[in-house]
Amino acid sequence: MHLPRLLIFCAPLPLVACVGAGSAPPAPTTPPATTVAAAPQAAEPALPAAVAKGEVRQTWEALLASGCDLKAARIYTSVEARAVRNVPFALKGYRFKDMNLRLLFEADGGWYTPQVDEPPPLSPVESDCVERLKTLEAELHKALPFPEEMAARMIRDHELFVVLRMWSRSHEASPYGDPRFSQDEEGTWRMWSTYADCTPSEDGECGGYSIACPSETPCESLAAG
Numbered sequence: 001m002h003l004p005r006l007l008i009f010c011a012p013l014p015l016v017a018c019v020g021a022g023s024a025p026p027a028p029t030t031p032p033a034t035t036v037a038a039a040p041q042a043a044e045p046a047l048p049a050a051v052a053k054g055e056v057r058q059t060w061e062a063l064l065a066s067g068c069d070l071k072a073a074r075i076y077t078s079v080e081a082r083a084v085r086n087v088p089f090a091l092k093g094y095r096f097k098d099m100n101l102r103l104l105f106e107a108d109g110g111w112y113t114p115q116v117d118e119p120p121p122l123s124p125v126e127s128d129c130v131e132r133l134k135t136l137e138a139e140l141h142k143a144l145p146f147p148e149e150m151a152a153r154m155i156r157d158h159e160l161f162v163v164l165r166m167w168s169r170s171h172e173a174s175p176y177g178d179p180r181f182s183q184d185e186e187g188t189w190r191m192w193s194t195y196a197d198c199t200p201s202e203d204g205e206c207g208g209y210s211i212a213c214p215s216e217t218p219c220e221s222l223a224a225g
Contacts, residue, residue, distance in 0.1 A: 054108030
C-alpha cells in the first residue's frame with residue numbers, strides 16, 4: 001500500500017516557516033506602528049510691552065525738538081516748568097528724593113523706571129534747556145505764586161498737569177490774571193484766577209480758572225464763565 005505523499009512547501013530563506021499542503025497560510029504579521037514624536041514647537045518670543053509716552057514726557061520731547069523754544073511751548077505755570085525740566089533725569093532712571101515727582105512720572109505712561117540715586121549727567125543740549133526752564137520757572141512763580149504746599153500737591157497730580165497743558169496751549173500768552181489763593185479749615189488749598197484777557201460782563205464779572213487741592217485727594221480744576 002502506497003501512502004500519499006505529503007507535499008511540503010518551504011519558503012525560501014531567510015523565512016523558516018513551512019506550509020503544509022491544504023493548510024491555510026498564516027496571517028501576515030503587521031509590524032507594530034511606530035509612534036513619531038511631534039517636533040517641539042518653538043516658543044514665540046515675548047513681545048516687549050508697549051510703553052506709552054505721557055503728557056509730561058511728550059512736552060519735554062517736543063520742547064527739545066523745537067530747539068527749546070519756550071515761547072512755542074506755551075508753559076505758563078511754575079508747576080508745568082518744574083515737571084518738564086525734570087523729565088530728562090527721569091528718562092535716565094533717577095530716583096527722585098521728592099516723592100511728588102516720582103508719583104507724577106509713574107503716572108505718565110509706564111516708561112519711568114527709577115534705578116539710580118544720583119542725578120545722571122545730561123547732554124549739553126539737555127542741560128541748556130533745563131537751565132532755561134529753571135529760569136522760566138522762577139519768573140512764572142513771581143507772576144503766579146502758588147503756595148509751596150499747594151504746588152507740591154499739584155506737581156504729583158498727573159491729571160492736573162494734563163489740564164494745565166490744555167489751558168496753556170490754547171493761549172499765546174499767560175491766561176491767568178489776578179490770582180488769589182486761600183486755604184480752608186479742612187486744609188484744602190484753592191486758587192482763583194480771572195481770564196487775563198477777560199472783558200467784564202454787564203455785571204462787571206469775569207470768568208476764570210479754579211483749582212482746589214485737598215491734602216489726600218486729587219486736585220479739582222475748572223475753567224468757569
